[in-house]
Amino acid sequence: MEALLCKRLGDPTVDLSHDSSPISISTSHPIPQLNLPTAIRVRVKATSLNYANYLQILGKYQEKLPLPFIPGSDYAGVVDGIGPNVTKFKIGDRVCSFAPAGSFAQFIVTEERDLFLVPDGCDLIGAAALPVAYGTSHVALVHRAKLVAGQVLLVLGAAGGVGLSAVQIGKACGAVVIAVARGSEKVQFLESLGVDHVIDASKSSIIENAKSFLKARKLKGVDVLYDPVGGKLTKESMKLLNWGANILVIGFASGEVPVIPANIALVKNWTVHGLYWGSYKIHNPAVLEDSLKELLSWLARGLITINISHTYRLSEANLAFDAIKERKAIGKVMIVLHDHNCTKSKL
Numbered sequence: 001m002e003a004l005l006c007k008r009l010g011d012p013t014v015d016l017s018h019d020s021s022p023i024s025i026s027t028s029h030p031i032p033q034l035n036l037p038t039a040i041r042v043r044v045k046a047t048s049l050n051y052a053n054y055l056q057i058l059g060k061y062q063e064k065l066p067l068p069f070i071p072g073s074d075y076a077g078v079v080d081g082i083g084p085n086v087t088k089f090k091i092g093d094r095v096c097s098f099a100p101a102g103s104f105a106q107f108i109v110t111e112e113r114d115l116f117l118v119p120d121g122c123d124l125i126g127a128a129a130l131p132v133a134y135g136t137s138h139v140a141l142v143h144r145a146k147l148v149a150g151q152v153l154l155v156l157g158a159a160g161g162v163g164l165s166a167v168q169i170g171k172a173c174g175a176v177v178i179a180v181a182r183g184s185e186k187v188q189f190l191e192s193l194g195v196d197h198v199i200d201a202s203k204s205s206i207i208e209n210a211k212s213f214l215k216a217r218k219l220k221g222v223d224v225l226y227d228p229v230g231g232k233l234t235k236e237s238m239k240l241l242n243w244g245a246n247i248l249v250i251g252f253a254s255g256e257v258p259v260i261p262a263n264i265a266l267v268k269n270w271t272v273h274g275l276y277w278g279s280y281k282i283h284n285p286a287v288l289e290d291s292l293k294e295l296l297s298w299l300a301r302g303l304i305t306i307n308i309s310h311t312y313r314l315s316e317a318n319l320a321f322d323a324i325k326e327r328k329a330i331g332k333v334m335i336v337l338h339d340h341n342c343t344k345s346k347l
């Protein structure tokens with residue numbers, strides 16, 4: 001089968017034909033075998049790029065994989081083979097899932113309990129973009145911060161993979177959503193979604209801008225901060241937080257781990273949630289399972305739609321990583337293993 005191999009750590013945006021590229025295409029990689037009675041082999045239709053996949057190849061991610069490895073985490077496709085004890089799936093079912101690695105390939109093997117049926121009417125490219133990004137935001141906002149209608153949610157990096165999912169889930173929960181993104185294209189896109197207020201971080205101070213909006217809407221401040229960026233933006237956002245606010249520490253796309261002063265958290269009764277979505281698989285898998293089932297039902301009902309920003313073939317993986325590195329994406333960057341003409345996930 002065709003698979004993308006990471007043979008050494010380095011910059012995955014370098015052209016694949018160049019000697020310094022850490023990634024290469026193998027066209028004769030062995031098809032993974034059904035290794036357990038409950039194993040299922042999926043023919044991958046699409047797989048998503050997450051910032052973590054980029055960091056993993058750079059060697060800067062918290063979890064290090066032994067080399068060589070096939071990168072990739074969330075994917076969707078069609079059941080291609082099943083072990084003798086599989087009861088819930090049959091060959092031909094449309095499914096999605098996530099794995100610690102291995103989805104940048106034509107086939108992947110997983111266990112029955114880790115697979116989810118994609119509802120009729122939802123396309124597989126959108127379903128492949130859902131588990132990590134939407135899963136992270138759903139667990140963060142619904143399970144951890146317990147966001148409710150009328151609360152004010154501030155989303156940083158709001159046009160990125162997890163950011164855009166947080167915006168949509170915030171709206172689905174009935175929150176007043178303030179989105180922060182950089183550049184007019186991202187701002188216009190967020191406005192087109194009906195976000196309550198969008199701040200262009202490249203143009204204005206988020207504090208003054210958000211304060212004017214809050215004042216005009218007679219709102220005191222922000223109840224939930226969703227932060228996949230870190231650095232200066234986190235520091236500024238803390239000045240907008242209400243007494244009793246929840247801070248969701250999601251990631252550090254800026255490269256700078258923010259400092260959240262414990263003395264201010266004490267005085268203001270803030271709750272700081274460190275959230276590592278993938279670790280729920282080990283420590284509390286039921287939360288992940290319930291969350292993904294709910295998200296797939298929201299997708300089927302049109303409560304969320306998944307914006308596919310860029311799609312690439314496996315052989316163009318360096319371009320896909322470049323879209324992430326250069327902050328070009330609005331929503332999700334995808335690798336599509338068959339046709340890649342689809343630009344927007346629609347129901």
Ligand SMILES: NC(=O)c1ccc[n+]([C@@H]2O[C@H](COP(=O)([O-])OP(=O)(O)OC[C@H]3O[C@@H](n4cnc5c(N)ncnc54)[C@H](OP(=O)(O)O)[C@@H]3O)[C@@H](O)[C@H]2O)c1
Pocket residue numbers: 049050051052132133136157158159160161162163180181182183186201228229249250251252253254255275276277278324325327329331
């Ligand atoms: N905790 C978890 O379980 C979990 C799960 C998924 C992702 N994450 C983390 O969340 C972060 C975002 O992931 P993602 O997949 O959504 O990435 P993404 O699609 O690339 O989005 C990242 C966003 O961050 C903003 N950003 C600000 N400063 C940046 C910089 N210096 N470089 C790059 N982007 C910058 C960009 O928005 P502007 O250009 O508009 O500023 C961009 O849209 C990553 O740190 C990732 O590891 C964590």
